[in-house]
Amino acid sequence: MRVMHGRSTGAGRVVGKRVLGTLGAVALTASLLAACAQDEPPADAGATSSSPAPEESSPSTDPGAGESEEPGQSEPSAEGGDDDAGDGSDSTDEPSAEPSEEPSVEPSVEPSDSAGDDEQPGKGDGSRGDEHSDGKNDGNGKGNGEDKKDDEPETPDYIEYGETSERVGDLQQRLQDLGYLLTSVDGSYGGETQQAVFALQKAGGLYRDGVVGDATQAAADDGVVPQAQTSSGKVLEIDIDRQLVLAVEDGQVVKIINASSGNGETYEAKGNTYTAYTPRGSFAVYREENRMYSSSLELGDMWRPKFFTGGIAVHGSSSVPAFPASHGCVRVSNSAMNWIWDTWGAPSGTPVVVY
Structure with a gap:
């Protein structure tokens, strides 16, 4: 009886150890499976859990996990960030897969060079806007792309020494017809023409500067000439x-x-x-x-x-x-x-x- 009791007791201990070992392994396996289940995404990506997330969870293997679906929060690419805004980039046009609950990551409503500018002509790509908005490209402050007529020299309203033109020829011919000394009509305002203009201005009581302005031209048109003091010979x-x-x-x-x-x-x-x-x-x-x-x-x-x-x-x-x-x-x-x-x-x- 003692022997059998001793044997049964030993066998029971062995069996008990095996049972406990098996249960422990099962429990450990279940624990490991539960821990792995926390890293896997939920079956329904759009569903939200009613229970709050743990305050301290293990970091995700994806550095951008939990933020990649929020608009405008990805790291700037090598091509630049604000420089591409306003040209239809994905950073503002595509909605996120999961709406954010944090207002700080929503698209900004402040005026910028991106959103809202594409609908305004001459902006968005930075080319036409320079030509029509700030006037820097046309050099005259107008910014309208029109021909710069102000840059072209205009014919003055007066005739002066050194001018060569058809109107000088007309003036010379008129002076010659009136009797003012001019030996040739060549369209060039030189010394002889100046002497004739001086004489016309003197005859008309005008300022003697040799410049043919409105008054001098009027004197020529009106045929101003001096009168003789003698009557014979x-x-x-x-x-x-x-x-x-x-x-x-x-x-x-x-x-x-x-x-x-x-x-x-x-x-x-x-x-x-x-x-x-x-x-x-x-x-x-x-x-x-x-x-x-x-x-x-x-x-x-x-x-x-x-x-x-x-x-x-x-x-x-x-x-x-x-x-x-x-x-x-x-x-x-x-x-x-x-x-x-x-x-x-x-x-x-x-x-x-x-x-």
């Missing part, structure tokens, strides 16, 4: 007040010439003091020099002078301003003096009337 008239020389035939002015007479100042010549004065009165040409003549008082050269009293002559000069500037002689342009000599005549004995 061939007379060289000198108008001191208006600084003009007139070639007159039987009371008719045939040529109007710009002139510059004595300026009224005193000057020194060969130890003597003189006054730059042009006397008024009736005279006649008594001496003429058909050459470049040097003044006996060493006051300069005179081109083809015609003396009418003492050492006072009408002569050509390269400098004939619109105001009195001589020592007493009456300056005209060299071309004007050539016309007096070669075309009109004015030989010795020709009356000279200065007023």
Whole structure:
């Protein structure tokens, strides 16, 4: 009996150990299966659990798990983030697979360069917007892409020295028709044209600047010419007040010439003091020099002078301003003096009337 009792007791212990071992293995297996089940996604991805998630769960093997389905929260790609906004990128157009409960990950409603800009013309791709919105591309602040007419030089409303144009030719022709000295009509505003314009401005009582503005052009259009003071014969008239020389035939002015007479100042010549004065009165040409003549008082050269009293002559000069500037002689342009000599005549004995 003892032996059998001893044996049964030992067998029971062995059997008990085996049963306990088996149960333990089953329990361990079940525990392991339960632990693995926590890492697997639920069968229904859209279903939500009513029980709260554990406060401390093991980190997921996927670094973006639990956040990848929330819009706008993925890490910026190598192509940039905000630079692609507004061109139809996936970051704003595709809804997330699972709605987020956190307002911080919802699309922003603040104005930006992305959402809402695609529907506005000229924006979104950054090309047309620069041309039509801020005006930087067209260089004139208008931003309308129109031709920049302001950049093109406009024809001025006036004619001045140096211009070459058809309207200069028209002006020259008009001045020549009125009797102002012009030997050619070439459309180029040079020195001879300037002398004629000076004469026109003097005849019209205008400002003497040689610029053909509205008033000067009106004087030309209206045919402004000075009137002769003599009525018979061939007379060289000198108008001191208006600084003009007139070639007159039987009371008719045939040529109007710009002139510059004595300026009224005193000057020194060969130890003597003189006054730059042009006397008024009736005279006649008594001496003429058909050459470049040097003044006996060493006051300069005179081109083809015609003396009418003492050492006072009408002569050509390269400098004939619109105001009195001589020592007493009456300056005209060299071309004007050539016309007096070669075309009109004015030989010795020709009356000279200065007023």
